Structures are given as structure tokens and as C-alpha cells.
Amino acid sequence: MPPRMKLSAITLDCPDPPALAAFYQQATGLEPHPKSHADFAGLTGEDGLLIGFQRVENHRPPSWPDPTVPQQLHLCFAVEDLDEAETRLLELGAGKPDHQPHEERWRVLTDPAGHPFCLTVSG
Template structure:
């Protein structure tokens, strides 16, 4: 028997509203709140929250000496179309050159790594 149920995944960032808006464009959903804590209700998915962290330092990837902390895997039907969309929204490619793989690595506008993964 589980002791708990996952409620929300929270990302620290310098601007919660802006980062929630980025993920709302990528995943869909409704942004709720403002200020230091903003929620994103994702239709049919796990909710995300964004918390202000004034001293936020983005994780490094790849960095054998540092932890990437965590990353999100986002499943997509068309890698090329999804890539075009996330780049237009402000994502930065980290390891997207290898077109033979079924996944590509980016950072969101606050520097958190995420992967687009073909389903």
C-alpha cells in the first residue's frame, strides 16, 4: 500500500507566471494564480506548479560533475513539429542534433531540461 499520492510537480524559477505560460502553450491547460506560486492544470495529466526562487540557478546538462536535478519527458506524435513549437516559445536545444534517436533534449526558458520523446 502506498503511503502517499503525488500531488504536483513544482519547478523553481525566477518568473512563475512566465514559465507557467510556456508550459501551458506546450502542454495545454489552465494557468491559475500569480505572484510567487502559479499552478498549471494540465488536461488529463499531472498538474505542475511554479515557485519563485530569486536565486534560481538552472541545472547543467550534461554535466558529469553536477546533477541535472530532474527533467520532464514530454511525449509527442511528431518530433519535428513539436521541436519547432517549443523553440518558437523560447526553449533552447541542448542535445537535439541526433535525428536518429526517438528523443531530443531542450531547456525551458528558466533553464530546466526537458525531452521531447516520440511515442
């Protein structure tokens, strides 16, 4: 039997960990990790999952959908109302790429450090 694994953390490279953590904290309501600092900030969920943000010098944001700088990974968030969530996240500093593959079913946005993430309708 293969070993059981539980996802415990997801970490994103970025130029400014506290700023990116603040964006995701406002977007998700997750709690700041108490040991966050200038080079690594984190948010924790009720289930113990940590979303971490680590400082990388000369960070190059993904250029989605252009693969020149690959996205490498992206986060997906379930929301009740796509339009409402998109509006709120844009107000918080998210970007919206022109290319939207299935805008009626999900939205692709970018966080302030350029990482793409998706909004999908929950349920």
C-alpha cells in the first residue's frame, strides 16, 4: 500500500511576501501565520493547510497564457458568484488577463506578484 500523504503547504515565490500574504488574506479570510516575516509569510486554514509566500530575488512573474515564463502552478478558489468575486479581487489588486478560456465557467486572474489563479463556481 502506498504511503498516505496529506497536503500541508503550498508556497509561492514572489518579490514581497508580506504584501502577497496580505492580498490573499483579504481575499480568503485565512489567518496570518504567527511566524511570518519579511522573507517568508504564511496564511493558515482551519484544516492546517499553509499557503506560504517566499521572497525570491529577481522574481519573474509568469506570463500566462504566453509560456515564455511558465505559470508552474496555479491556485483555484470556489466562489458563489463569479462576477462579485472578480470585482472584489480586482479592487484588492488582482489583474485580469485578456485571455479568458471559459469566462462563463471560470475566471483567470493574477495576484499582485503575477501568479495566475482561477475562480470557479462552487457546488
